Amino acid sequence: MMIAPAVELGIDIRVLAEDEGMSAQLAATAVGDYRDLDTVRRFAADVDVVTFDHEHVPQEVLRALVADGVAVHPGPDALRFAQDKLDMRARLTELGVPQPDWARIADTVELQRFLDAHGGRGVVKTPRGGYDGKGVRVVSDATEAQDWFSGLAEGDALLVEELVPFVRELAQQIARRPSGESVAYPVVETVQRDGVCAEVIAPAPGVDAEHAAQAARIGAEIAEGLGVTGMLAVELFQTDDGRILVNELAMRPHNSGHWSQDGAVTGQFEQHLRAVADLPLGQTTPIAPWSVMVNILGGPVGAAMVDRIPAALAAGADAKVHTYGKAPRPGRKVGHVNVAGADLETTRVRARAAAAAFA
Secondary structure: OOHHHHHHHOOOOOEEEOOOOOHHHHOEEEEOOOOOHHHHHHHHOOOOEEOOOOOOOOHHHHHHHHHOOOEEOOOHHHHHHHHOHHHHHHHHHHHOOOOOOEEEEOOHHHHHHHHHHOOOOEEEEOOOOOOOOOOEEEEOOHHHHHHHHHOOOOOOOEEEEEOOOEEEEEEEEEEEOOOOOEEEOOOEEEEEEOOEEEEEEEOOOOOOHHHHHHHHHHHHHHHHHHOOOEEEEEEEEEEOOOOEEEEEEEOOOOHHHOOHHHHEOOOHHHHHHHHHOOOOOOOOOEOOOEEEEEEEEOOOOOOOHHHHHHHHHHHOOOOEEEEOOOOOOOOOEEEEEEEEEOOHHHHHHHHHHHHHOOO
16 A cells, blocks of 8 residues: 555655565565564665564564664554553553553453452453454453463463443544654544444544544654654544543554545555655645545455456445455455545445445
C-alpha cells in the first residue's frame, strides 16, 4: 500500500519480504528473515530510513541498527510499547492517560484476587504477539487461564484488565515526524466481529466536539510521551458514561485508517512515508462528510480475488477496491473497500455491497 504514494513522492522504496509468497512481493527487493540481524543489516546497508508494517521485529535487531547509525522509525524505545502490553500499560499509567484498571499477574492467585475486586470478570492477555483477538480471553475464574500460566517462563507474567462496559470502539490516528510535528485524523468508529475489525466509519457518528478533542489529545500525548515517529493508531473504548479509555496501540498504518486512502486529503500510507522521512506532514481533512471502510474477510473460496472485482465495481461505481494479494482463507483480511459520500447510510450500504461481491 505504500508503493503508489512512494512513487508519487519520488521515494525509492525497498522491501525485505519474509518469503516469496508475501503480499509485499510487488516491491520486494530482498527476501529473508526479519528476525535475523545479518539479513536485516545487509538490507539496511543502502537505505536512508528503515520502517516496518508490523511490530514483531525483535528489539535486539532494531537496537543494533540504531547503533550502526541507521535511522529507524519508529525507534525501538517507542516500539517496545506496542510490542509488550505490560510495558504499554505501565508507561501509559506514568503519562496519566485514561485506561482500564490493570495488573501484572504471575499466577492464578493474583488473577483471582483481581477478578474478585472487579466484579468477578476480567480480560487476560498475553503481553506479546497477540492481534485480531488472538492472545485474549475473557475469564470469570482464574483456572480459565491456567494453561497460559503453565506456559510462562520464569519471571514472565500475563496482563489482566478490567472488563470495560463499553458502548462502542473508537480509534484515533496520529502522525508524528522526528522533528516533532504531528497531525491528527478525525476519530473513527470501528466495528469488530469475532475479534476482527469488520468496518470503520469516519468520522465516528455522534461524537461531539469535546470527545473528539479528547481523543485527539490522548493520541497526541501518547505519540509525544512515547516518542513515536510515523503513524500511531490508538484503539479506544467509549463507555456509557462518556469516558474514553485506551485499549491498545499500533505504531504503523492501521486497519482503522484504511478509509483515509480515499476519504482524506492525505492517506495514512502516504502520511507514514512523509513522517518517517521527516517530510512536512499532509492535511488530514476528509474529502467528504462520511467515509466507510469494509474489510474483505475470508475472500472467495476456490476463486481468484480478481474474478470478483467487476461485480464489486458494479455494486458501487464510487467504491474503491483494494486487494492484498493474499490467498483467501476463513477470517483472513484479504482486502478492503472504501466509499466516501454525503450520507452515512447510503455510503455504508454501497461499501457493504461492493465488499459482498467477494463473499
